[in-house]
Amino acid sequence: MKILLHGLNYSPEEIGIGKYSGEMVQELAQGGHDVVVVTTPPYYPHWKIFDGFRGSVYSREVTESDAGRGRVEVIRCPLWVPQTITGISRVIHLASFGLSSIPALLWTAIRFQPDVVMTVEPAAFCMPTTWMAARVCGAKAWLHVQDFEIDAAFELGILKQPRLKRLVLAVEAFLMRRFDRVSSISPNMLMKLIHKGVAEERVVSFPNWVDCEVMRPIDASPELRAKFGIPADRCVALYAGNIGAKQGLEIVIDAARNCLDRSELHFVICGRGAAHEKLVDSARGLSNVQFLPLQPMECFNDLMNCADIHLLPQRADAADLVMPSKLTGMLATGRPIVACASKATQIADVVEGHGIVVPPADAAAFEDAMVRLAGDTLLREFMGAAARTYAVERLGRRSILAQFLSDLNELCATDVAPVRVSSTDSPTAGVRVDPVLIDAAEPIRPPKSDSDSSAGRVSDDSFAIGPHAIGPHATGR
Numbered sequence: 001m002k003i004l005l006h007g008l009n010y011s012p013e014e015i016g017i018g019k020y021s022g023e024m025v026q027e028l029a030q031g032g033h034d035v036v037v038v039t040t041p042p043y044y045p046h047w048k049i050f051d052g053f054r055g056s057v058y059s060r061e062v063t064e065s066d067a068g069r070g071r072v073e074v075i076r077c078p079l080w081v082p083q084t085i086t087g088i089s090r091v092i093h094l095a096s097f098g099l100s101s102i103p104a105l106l107w108t109a110i111r112f113q114p115d116v117v118m119t120v121e122p123a124a125f126c127m128p129t130t131w132m133a134a135r136v137c138g139a140k141a142w143l144h145v146q147d148f149e150i151d152a153a154f155e156l157g158i159l160k161q162p163r164l165k166r167l168v169l170a171v172e173a174f175l176m177r178r179f180d181r182v183s184s185i186s187p188n189m190l191m192k193l194i195h196k197g198v199a200e201e202r203v204v205s206f207p208n209w210v211d212c213e214v215m216r217p218i219d220a221s222p223e224l225r226a227k228f229g230i231p232a233d234r235c236v237a238l239y240a241g242n243i244g245a246k247q248g249l250e251i252v253i254d255a256a257r258n259c260l261d262r263s264e265l266h267f268v269i270c271g272r273g274a275a276h277e278k279l280v281d282s283a284r285g286l287s288n289v290q291f292l293p294l295q296p297m298e299c300f301n302d303l304m305n306c307a308d309i310h311l312l313p314q315r316a317d318a319a320d321l322v323m324p325s326k327l328t329g330m331l332a333t334g335r336p337i338v339a340c341a342s343k344a345t346q347i348a349d350v351v352e353g354h355g356i357v358v359p360p361a362d363a364a365a366f367e368d369a370m371v372r373l374a375g376d377t378l379l380r381e382f383m384g385a386a387a388r389t390y391a392v393e394r395l396g397r398r399s400i401l402a403q404f405l406s407d408l409n410e411l412c413a414t415d416v417a418p419v420r421v422s423s424t425d426s427p428t429a430g431v432r433v434d435p436v437l438i439d440a441a442e443p444i445r446p447p448k449s450d451s452d453s454s455a456g457r458v459s460d461d462s463f464a465i466g467p468h469a470i471g472p473h474a475t476g477r
Contacts, residue, residue, distance in 0.1 A: 001033045001412065004114040004139070006105050006130045008097055008123045010039040010074070014297045015271075016242060016325055017120060017146050018044060020208055027401045029070030036112050037072065038105045040079040040097050045242045045272045045294065047081055055079045058104065075108065077101045085274035087153070087160075098125025109133035115412050118142040122149040127175045134180075140411050143176060144206055145184040146325075148192065152246060173197050181411050186323040186346040204407050209397040210328035217334035217388060218305045225306050227299075228292060234266035235374040237338070238307035240300075241326040243273035248315040248340065248360065253282050255367040256289045265374050267311075268292060270303060304333040308380060309373050312339040314347060315360060323347070328395050334388035336380050338369045354387035 011022025025035050041053035049055045053076065061074040080096040082089035106129070109117060117139045119130035127143065134141035150172050154165045173196040176182055182198045183206035184190050193203050218224070222232035230236060239252060249269065256267045269279070270292040283289045295303050304310075310330040323346055330337050337355030340362070341347035348357045356373065358365035373380050 001028075001116070001408065002112060002114040003028060003033060003035045003408070004105070004109060004112060004117045004133065005035060005037045005039075005119070006101065006117065006126050006133070007037070007039055007120040008094070008126070009044055009120070010037055010042070012050070013042045013044050014300075015045060015294070017122070018042065020146070020325065021120060023209075023397070024401065024404070025072055028405075029064075029072045031405065032069040034071045035073070036108050036114070037074045038101050038108060039074065039076055041076050043079065043081050047083075047085065047272075047274060049079075049081060055081060058100075075104050077104050090153075094123040094125050098123060098129070101126065102129050105129050105133050106136060109137040109139070113137050114139045116140045116142055116408060118144060121145045122147050124150055124172055124175075127172075127179075131175065131178050140180045141178070142181045142183070142408075142411065143179040145182065145189060145193065146208075148189070181407070183407075188346045189323060206404050206407070207395070207400055208323070208325045208328055209400040210332045210391055210395045211397045212332050212392050212395070215301050215304065215329050215332035215391075217384070218301070220306050220308070224302055228268075228295075228303060228306060230268060230290065230306050231266055235264050235308045236266050236268055236306055237309045237311050237370050237374075238268045238270065238304070239311040239313070240268075240270040240295075240303060240329075241324070243269070243271045243276045243279055245275060246315055247273075247275075248313045249275070249279055250282065251313045251340065251361065251363050251366050252311060253279065253286070253289065254363045255370060256283070256286050258363070258367050259371070260286070260288060262288075262371065262374075265370065266290065268306070270295060300329070301333065304329055304335070307333075307335050309370060310335050310337045310355070311370075312337055312341075312347070312351070312355075313366070314340045327351075328391065331387040331391040331395065334384040336373055336383035336387065338366065338373065340366060350390075354383055354390060 005021065005025065007017070007021055009016060009018035009021060011018060011025075013019060013022070021037075021039075025037060028035050041055050041059075042050040043055070053059075056078055058078065059076045061076075063072050063074075064070075077097060077100040079100065080093055082093055114137065117130055117134040117137075119126045119142075121127065121143065130143070131141050133139075150168055154160070176193065177197050177199070179198075179202070181202055181204055182193050183204045184193060185205075185207045187205070190203055190205055194200055220236075225232050225236075237252075239247075239249065241247070243249060252267060252269065259265050265288060267289045268291075269289065272294050280291055283291070292303075310333075312324060312327060312330065314324065327337075327347070327350060331350075331354060337351050339347055339351040339355060339357050340360040341351065341357050342360060351357050356369040358369050
């Protein structure tokens with residue numbers, strides 16, 4: 001099979017969409033498929049073009065897969081990366097790739113003659129060219145939504161004009177309905193696609209994954225923590241990932257400020273992003289907050305295992321527009337999670353039983369959850385073990401990419417998928433109808449025996465990130 005991928009982010013970016021797109025292409029090539037990627041020079045999450053790449057020229061790289069079967073060609077197009085991140089600069093940034101990639105994508109479609117032309121949102125600017133390229137060469141068109149960037153931009157106040165919102169969302173929905181397949185990473189996001197008018201039979205699940213052999217629990221020894229300069233004698237609450245508007249990391253700083261008198265708690269924030277400098281400024285004078293730069297992938301599992309508690313803050317207005325990719329690594333390393341999420345959102349469904357869920361923007365509940373976990377080693381171990389089990393059974397890289405390959409083959413063989421995406425497709429892959437929001441004021445204890453509780457086991461009615469999984473109540477980097 002021949003696949004043409006059109007996307008803003010790609011390897012060697014090590015976090016977010018670039019990581020997943022790179023691993024997907026690697027899997028395709030090792031399976032004997034030929035792939036051409038039309039993308040940008042790497043820049044994320046530093047918002048700076050990586051050393052060895054140029055943002056003002058076109059470039060081309062060709063590699064063979066490790067097994068010597070498939071071939072990967074990467075065409076990098078010019079990209080403007082702003083120094084100051086604003087709503088307007090983001091739009092221009094995205095548009096620069098949307099425009100520069102037009103000739104590269106159309107010419108590649110004609111000469112390569114792919115079976116499938118695929119794009120990843122963000123950026124929505126790629127959608128018209130991707131669809132056109134597929135029609136030019138008679139290929140199938142596949143849209144994969146990692147992030148409802150347009151909805152999020154308006155919900156977060158990055159863009160504000162109501163008339164512009166109606167117009168842009170209408171255009172986005174119109175374009176989405178033109179694709180032969182539209183996939184996304186969580187059941188609520190899949191349902192949102194259907195609400196936008198995409199036919200159910202064209203919607204498929206393609207969730208993010210984790211390599212559970214790479215991301216795995218190890219002991220947080222003093223030597224391991226010393227590698228990152230993290231105190232060995234503290235309960236460490238760690239956030240690792242992009243530092244931007246959607247993450248709502250201000251709540252972590254507020255909690256740290258309120259916990260200055262709790263010497264047992266230490267906060268670590270690792271990453272980069274558009275809001276990094278502002279966040280560092282807000283934490284000045286807090287002795288219990290430590291900032292680390294983005295770590296290379298070979299050190300990432302070590303860093304994640306330095307945590308006693310993983311932190312997943314999230315603004316309420318973005319909770320069901322994005323599904324944080326960092327969540328898979330948190331679960332795989334077997335540490336409990338404190339997450340900000342409203343009831344019935346996908347984040348709340350996933351974290352339930354593997355940590356404590358508190359309402360977004362509720363700094364007091366966020367702080368109380370961390371204090372509870374810091375003071376209860378058994379609870380941390382119990383929830384962490386449940387998180388690891390969930391990751392191994394539900395989020396494995398091989399099974400998810402195998403299903404994606406099956407969906408690709410099905411798309412090329414038929415015009416309409418025989419399996420409709422609905423809440424009844426998979427009896428073991430639904431979304432809990434009434435997810436429980438854990439009350440941060442009530443202590444939670446591990447079950448005394450199997451007869452006392454089923455907590456810690458992955459139940460049939462719990463959220464499953466898997467092929468064709470949509471929950472009955474679902475609504476919508």
